[in-house]
Amino acid sequence: MPIKGQIMKNSELRTENKISQFIKRSKELGLKVTPQRIAIYRELAGSMQHPSTEMIYKNIKDYYPNISLTTVYRTLETFEKMGLISVVNTLYHAARYDANMEPHHHVVCVKCKKIEDLYDDSIAYSELDPQIDNYKILGYSVLFSGICEECKTLNN
């Protein structure tokens, strides 16, 4: 959290700028802007860690001890539904397995959580980007998300 009267770093300025945008967008969307929501958004916008709900909660606790974990869960869900933030791992609810060891991709239905295989050569990964040279890359997967035939028909 930025401290008044102190010089802010560039990254902190960037974060504060994102928060202004967030407040503006929240109002447009009819969402109430509460101190908890600002704290949660700030924590996320100021982090490069792609934090979990628990991590966000713990960080906020330090300066806002009364906040509830439930609030963090509910708020992140709301933000995500409104398009203010995104979930890195759509399929976080439970481990999903595959006996097919051929290289292939997946498409998941955001409504019914069905996963289907996808063989598509138009998604090609050519060479390692310098940005990830310090990683020992083991593999990669492409996950499409969408709405499947059946869920489109049910349109709910």
Added chain:
Amino acid sequence: MPIKGQIMKNSELRTENKISQFIKRSKELGLKVTPQRIAIYRELAGSMQHPSTEMIYKNIKDYYPNISLTTVYRTLETFEKMGLISVVNTLYHAARYDANMEPHHHVVCVKCKKIEDLYDDSIAYSELDPQIDNYKILGYSVLFSGICEECKTLNN
């Protein structure tokens, strides 16, 4: 489960073939081939659903009521570690969020579960594959997995 004396469908033959391979590979790896393990592998190999642990357990229960959910959890973990099957959603343990709404990809460290952003134009998705035309595609994400600098150094 295929029934003796009945004509098998092509898909069932394919599944039984995969099971033979699985048994052979298990022996090579020094894994014991138990009825439970065959049942779990068959359930996965015969399914297009990318089932969760619970789904596999429930299906097996129908004809093998004594099997334990713990066994299914432990067995899937073992299979995955040995490279017999794979997890579709590496980051299933907890939801991870991102305030960065720009299109970008991610790289996750399989050891410490750290996620980093990745901007890479060499991963390009050109056009929708006919296979997923019946989906209303909302987006896609590329997730690289590997071992990060720090975890490489710790080499454990």
Added chain:
DNA sequence: GTAAATGCAAAGTTTTTGCCGCACA
């Protein structure tokens, strides 16, 4: 025979829900 695998029970994590009081627009 022995190490590995299973089953049961219990506990640990992560997430959701119900209810009520509060405060923001």
Added chain:
DNA sequence: TGTGCGGCAAAAACTTTGCATTTAC
């Protein structure tokens, strides 16, 4: 000043662990 939001407690959903017994090899 009403409705959306937050906090607490409880439950649900998912996963792991410890220990005694059984089984595959």
